[in-house]
Amino acid sequence: MLRFLGFRLLRAAVTIVMVVTFAFVVLRLSGDPAQIIMGADAPPEAVAAFRRAWGLEEPLWVQYLRYFGAILGGDLGRSMRDGREAIALVGERIPATLALTVPALLIKLGIGIPAGITAALHRNSLLDRAVMMLAVAGFTVPSFVLGLLLVLVFAVQLGWLPSGGQESWKHAILPIVTMGIGGAAVLARFTRSAMLEVLGQPYIRTASAKGVPWRAVIWGHALPNAAIPTVTIVGFMVGSLIAGAVVVESVFSWPGVGRLLVVAVANRDLAVVQCILLLVAATMVTANLAVDLLYGALDPRLRTQPRGA
Amino acid sequence: MIDRRSLLTGAALAAGLPRFAIAQADQRPAITIAVQKISNSNTLEPLREQSNVGERVLITSLWEGMLGRDYGRELQTIPVLATETRRISDRVVELKLRQGVRFHNGDELTAEDVAFSFGNDRMFGPGGPNSSATIRVGEANPGRAGKELPIEVPAVANRSFPGFERIEVVDKYTVRWVNRTPDVTLEGRMTRSSAEIGSRRGFAEAATWLDWARKPITTGPYKVAEFRADHSLTLVAHDEYWGGRPPLRQLRFVEVPEVASRVNGLLSGEYHFACDIPPDQIAGIERNRAFEVQGGTIPNHRLTVFDKHHPLLADARIRRAFTHAIDRQAIVDSLWAGRTTIPRGLQWEFYGDMYQADWNVPRYDLAEARRLLREAGYKGDPIPYRLLNNYYTNQTATAQILVEMWRAAGLNVQIEMKENWSQILERTPTRAVRDWSNSGLYSDPVSSLVNQHGPNGQQQQVGEYANAEFNALSVQLETSTDRAKRRAMFRRMLEIAEREDPAYTVLHRNATFTAKRREIRWKAAPAFAMDFRANNWGA
Numbered sequence: 001m002l003r004f005l006g007f008r009l010l011r012a013a014v015t016i017v018m019v020v021t022f023a024f025v026v027l028r029l030s031g032d033p034a035q036i037i038m039g040a041d042a043p044p045e046a047v048a049a050f051r052r053a054w055g056l057e058e059p060l061w062v063q064y065l066r067y068f069g070a071i072l073g074g075d076l077g078r079s080m081r082d083g084r085e086a087i088a089l090v091g092e093r094i095p096a097t098l099a100l101t102v103p104a105l106l107i108k109l110g111i112g113i114p115a116g117i118t119a120a121l122h123r124n125s126l127l128d129r130a131v132m133m134l135a136v137a138g139f140t141v142p143s144f145v146l147g148l149l150l151v152l153v154f155a156v157q158l159g160w161l162p163s164g165g166q167e168s169w170k171h172a173i174l175p176i177v178t179m180g181i182g183g184a185a186v187l188a189r190f191t192r193s194a195m196l197e198v199l200g201q202p203y204i205r206t207a208s209a210k211g212v213p214w215r216a217v218i219w220g221h222a223l224p225n226a227a228i229p230t231v232t233i234v235g236f237m238v239g240s241l242i243a244g245a246v247v248v249e250s251v252f253s254w255p256g257v258g259r260l261l262v263v264a265v266a267n268r269d270l271a272v273v274q275c276i277l278l279l280v281a282a283t284m285v286t287a288n289l290a291v292d293l294l295y296g297a298l299d300p301r302l303r304t305q306p307r308g309a
Numbered sequence: 310m311i312d313r314r315s316l317l318t319g320a321a322l323a324a325g326l327p328r329f330a331i332a333q334a335d336q337r338p339a340i341t342i343a344v345q346k347i348s349n350s351n352t353l354e355p356l357r358e359q360s361n362v363g364e365r366v367l368i369t370s371l372w373e374g375m376l377g378r379d380y381g382r383e384l385q386t387i388p389v390l391a392t393e394t395r396r397i398s399d400r401v402v403e404l405k406l407r408q409g410v411r412f413h414n415g416d417e418l419t420a421e422d423v424a425f426s427f428g429n430d431r432m433f434g435p436g437g438p439n440s441s442a443t444i445r446v447g448e449a450n451p452g453r454a455g456k457e458l459p460i461e462v463p464a465v466a467n468r469s470f471p472g473f474e475r476i477e478v479v480d481k482y483t484v485r486w487v488n489r490t491p492d493v494t495l496e497g498r499m500t501r502s503s504a505e506i507g508s509r510r511g512f513a514e515a516a517t518w519l520d521w522a523r524k525p526i527t528t529g530p531y532k533v534a535e536f537r538a539d540h541s542l543t544l545v546a547h548d549e550y551w552g553g554r555p556p557l558r559q560l561r562f563v564e565v566p567e568v569a570s571r572v573n574g575l576l577s578g579e580y581h582f583a584c585d586i587p588p589d590q591i592a593g594i595e596r597n598r599a600f601e602v603q604g605g606t607i608p609n610h611r612l613t614v615f616d617k618h619h620p621l622l623a624d625a626r627i628r629r630a631f632t633h634a635i636d637r638q639a640i641v642d643s644l645w646a647g648r649t650t651i652p653r654g655l656q657w658e659f660y661g662d663m664y665q666a667d668w669n670v671p672r673y674d675l676a677e678a679r680r681l682l683r684e685a686g687y688k689g690d691p692i693p694y695r696l697l698n699n700y701y702t703n704q705t706a707t708a709q710i711l712v713e714m715w716r717a718a719g720l721n722v723q724i725e726m727k728e729n730w731s732q733i734l735e736r737t738p739t740r741a742v743r744d745w746s747n748s749g750l751y752s753d754p755v756s757s758l759v760n761q762h763g764p765n766g767q768q769q770q771v772g773e774y775a776n777a778e779f780n781a782l783s784v785q786l787e788t789s790t791d792r793a794k795r796r797a798m799f800r801r802m803l804e805i806a807e808r809e810d811p812a813y814t815v816l817h818r819n820a821t822f823t824a825k826r827r828e829i830r831w832k833a834a835p836a837f838a839m840d841f842r843a844n845n846w847g848a
Contacts, residue, residue: 032731037350038461044770046464053460082351082519082538083459148569155577163574164565166540253565255540262566263539267349268729 008292012285019281020071023274024064032056033268037080054080067274076278077271079264086275090257094242096166097249097256100175101241107180108187108237113230115184116191121218123196131188138185147178147251164253175252179245183237190233194226201225227298235291239284243276337546339559340829342839343571343580347564351538352522355502356432356462361609361748361821361837364502365584366542366562368838371529372505375404375423376496380834381845384608384659386500386752390418390528399491399790400472402499406482411549412508413532420478425509427476427486430456432503434463438473439489456518469503471787493790497751530555530842540564556846575600575824582829582839586822587702588645594824601825603833606649606818608657608749611701613711614813616773619741621692625810626685627720631742632671632807632814634678634718640710641817644703649820654803655757655813657749663796668803670815678718691723694742695733698726701819704744734771746819754799759783762812774812779805 027033034051051057055066070077076087119131141149151174155163162171198204199222207217237244246258253259257276264272346362355367369380375391378384388394391404410418429437434457466473472492477485486495498504511526524533530552531544542562546555563580565571568587572594575583586594591602613635615628622628637651653668696708708724715722722742727733733743750756760766763783768774782798782805789795806812823833830847834840 030732031729035731035734036729044765044767045468046461049460049464081349084519144567148573151570151573151577155579156573159577162579163577164570165563165579250566251570253540253563253567253570255537255564259539259566266729268731 008289012289015285016278016281019277020068020274021064023277024067024270025060027265027268027270027273028060028063031268033080033270036266036268050080071278076275079272080269081267081272086271089272090260090275090279093255093257093260096254097242097245097258099172100179100245100248100254100256103172103176104179104183104245105237105241107176108183109234110184111180112184112187113191115188116193116230117195117223119188119192120195120199128192132192135185135188135192138181139189141182143178143182143247144251146181147174147248150174150178151251164251166254171252171254175245175248175254178248178251187230187233191226191230194229195222198222198226224298228295231291231294231298235287235294236284238290239287240280242283243280335546335558337556337558339561340557340581340841341561341563341579342582342584343565343574344562345564345566345568345571345585347539347542347562352519353525353533353536353542354462354522355505356465357459357522359465359502361607364837365839366544367505368502368836369529369834369840369842370531370544370560371525371533372507372527373529374499374504374506375406376499376504378500378659378836380836380838380840381832384657384752384835385661386496386659390506394496397485399493400488400495402486402495403479404484404486404499406484407551408482410528410551411547412511412528413526413547414508414511415549416508416510418506418528419481420476420484422509423484423506424476424478425512426506427470427473427504431458431507431512432462432466434458436463438470438475439467456515458518465503469501470498491788491790493792493795494751494753494755494787497753497756500752501750501756531557531560534559553843555841556843557841560841572824575826581826583824584821584839586824588648588820588822591646591648591822591824599827601827602822603825603831604820604822605833605835606820607836608659609746609819610652610655611707611816611819612655612745612747612813613816614743614745614768614773615811616740616742617775617810617812618772619692619738621687621690622741624685624687626681627687628811629671629808630678630681630685630687630718630720631715632811633674633681634715634720635671635711635814635816636673636714637670637817638673639714640707643710644706645817645820648822649818651817652815654807655747655762655815656754656799656803657752657757659749659752660754661752662792663752663754663799665796665800665803668800671808675718678720682719687719689719689721691721692741693739694722694724695727695740696724696744697729697733700730701744701746702821707816708744736772740773745813754802755787758799758802758806759786762806763787768812776805776810776812779810779812 034047034056038047038050055063067077078085079089115131115135119128122128151163154161154174161173165171204217204221207221208214243257243261245254245256246261248254249256249258250262260272261276264276344362344365347366348358348363349360350358352358353367353371355363355372358367373389375389376386376394377389379387390407390410392407393405395403397403406418406420406423412418425431429435472488472490474487474489477487479485488495506528508526512521515521523536528551530547530550532547534543534545536542541564544560546558548554565574568590571580571583572590574580576597586602594600594602613631615622615631617623617628641647641649641651651670653665654670656664656668658664694708694712697704699705712722712724725739747757747761762768762774764780779802782802786795786798786802789798807814821837825831832845
């Protein structure tokens with residue numbers, strides 16, 4: 001188990017280093033932050049001064065070594081826009097994003113999994129077709145379209161909810177629902193497929209033939225086995241809690257990490273972008289690690305034959 | 310949310326009730342304005358925030374200079390915190406300050422505040438004016454943690470006031486602006502963004518430069534209550550305002566990046582104003598009689614810019630062909646619903662006696678364009694056109710139309726999409742044609758033609774253009790005080806940069822549009838600045 005964990009941690013560290021390196025190189029090769037942050041009409045002297053001040057005239061490898069050294073020392077750099085520490089800027093936005101993504105995740109789980117199970121248990125029935133039709137609609141409509149649609153209905157036409165902003169709990173409803181619907185639809189589809197596959201397995205037939213009550217077959221045999229692919233998807237969803245609301249935050253003017261990322265990328269605010277990517281990578285890697293451990297809990301065979309080890 | 314009744318009541322209160330009413334419950338309306346961006350730099354300090362979007366929230370509501378512009382009319386220079394100016398010499402201007410002006414912290418404006426505002430602490434840094442010393446962030450200068458100025462502030466200040474030497478305090482209400490060199494544009498420069506006055510005590514009491522820059526103490530009719538970077542800015546009435554009690558209790562700018570979201574918020578009643586409305590949305594919004602779209606041209610012209618060092622553009626005749634192949638009116642009619650105009654070259658009416666009323670952009674003449682290309686021996690080789698995706702309103706559609714217009718003349722122009730300005734300006738052999746816009750920052754051609762295209766302007770600094778005669782005239786235009794000669798020089802510079810050896814060609818005036826509830830009686834300024842002073846509310 002320790003070896004398994006050690007390998008996973010090493011792989012996670014390599015992944016994070018690769019993400020950070022890739023972001024560093026791409027961001028620097030695709031535009032000069034000085035010109036972008038200072039704007040099209042900035043005096044050349046101001047652009048030059050900015051470039052010198054932030055060490056952007058040095059060779060890329062020197063900048064990279066300096067950046068990496070600073071990271072190892074716990075310094076994630078400062079925003080080029082206002083000079084504040086990148087980690088503080090990002091940290092301020094995390095609660096706002098979690099205020100959307102956590103309730104949205106609960107909606108996804110609370111609606112998606114039961115809907116998928118129900119559809120599978122009533123395969124080819126009217127209920128199954130209705131659930132799947134809604135699921136297909138849910139995950140094929142882009143979130144910005146769904147968001148605007150909800151705003152048109154509930155804010156513009158009915159006037160029940162605000163169209164954007166972050167002033168009260170009411171402002172969070174539409175963005176949460178927008179994210180929740182799409183995710184629930186995905187989960188419903190995956191859960192249904194996984195359940196159908198499991199329900200066709202010989203051990204389900206055997207359990208039924210032995211006279212095990214159908215409810216016990218479902219809870220005791222079908223659900224745990226069907227949970228593995230679902231847990232994988234849920235793992236991805238948990239991993240995207242930090243920066244999984246980029247589009248929705250823009251549509252609803254919600255000042256979270258996603259909005260910060262968009263602004264920071266557009267401005268080539270290097271330290272902030274890299275700080276967010278680092279956090280996202282760390283969250284994703286941690287979620288994947290947790291998923292791997294859950295696999296072992298769900299399927300005892302995987303405890304003795306760790307995947308990828 | 311406010312309704313018609315509260316709006317009118319608020320306006321009436323602001324205009325008519327005596328001062329003691331202030332102590333009673335404040336009946337003035339509070340309004341919310343949805344904008345695409347509040348501040349690019351996340352600060353409210355004009356020396357750092359040098360953008361159009363910044364002008365909207367900073368000018369007239371928050372910051373004021375000794376001289377300013379008449380936003381109710383045609384942007385002419387008007388006295389603001391100064392009541393009179395007097396030329397002592399060709400390099401010294403004396404200004405009498407308005408008495409009884411109160412800062413947001415209650416202090417009275419004095420000459421010491423003016424000296425501070427143009428001093429090293431706020432503007433030029435320890436090196437003083439014209440210092441080129443560089444301090445690295447992270448070494449001697451730890452970012453913005455202390456009172457050190459961001460590195461770009463002195464650069465902007467030196468650029469804005471290139472010959473500045475010092476402010477002399479004559480008495481409590483009199484200052485003298487002393488320049489190192491003769492400059493006929495000094496009064497004009499005092500109206501530009503960067504020349505605003507802040508409180509010396511306010512700056513001293515701020516813990517850091519960033520604290521100051523996010524809550525500056527100024528003299529404007531509204532003061533900062535809360536600024537949440539990338540999200541919202543809340544201003545509240547400064548009831549001691551020298552120009553009369555502000556008509557609004559609170560002004561709240563919220564950042565709503567998506568156009569559809571801004572419009573939806575306006576329709577649902579959450580926002581009273583929605584800014585940055587694209588022209589193609591105007592008809593849709595005004596279909597509802599409760600709303601209207603105001604606004605129009607701003608002192609900013611859209612240009613097509615040439616790199617004369619590109620092998621195919623080295624011949625001026627090819628660049629001239631570009632300028633004659635553009636049907637500018639067709640662009641204005643089709644993409645701007647006719648709600649902007651074509652200016653007379655890179656100049657503005659508020660230039661006063663420097664304005665060349667008989668000048669014009671090159672006429673649309675396909676035959677002339679084809680003749681020039683024939684003479685130049687152009688064989689149809691591709692000419693790259695570096696393009697950003699709608700950095701400017703209608704930019705991509707305009708580019709597609711331009712390419713077809715140029716094709717009709719025989720020019721083979723190829724669009725290359727770029728992501729940012731750095732890629733647009735990158736000095737490589739493929740740089741040939743690009744978009745730009747230029748502003749008239751104050752009432753003199755130095756503010757545009759010299760600043761942007763002269764020897765120290767961006768176009769020459771990035772290596773796109775140079776012309777010996779144009780450059781010599783630029784220097785003379787900046788230093789000469791003979792107005793008749795200056796007018797002739799400006800004329801000659803326009804001839805060079807727009808006709809003989811084109812550096813750019815002007816397409817049209819830029820415009821900005823603001824949607825609002827029709828019942829709100831407010832008039833958009835011919836600029837980005839939004840004026841919420843008493844004379845522009847409920848009048």
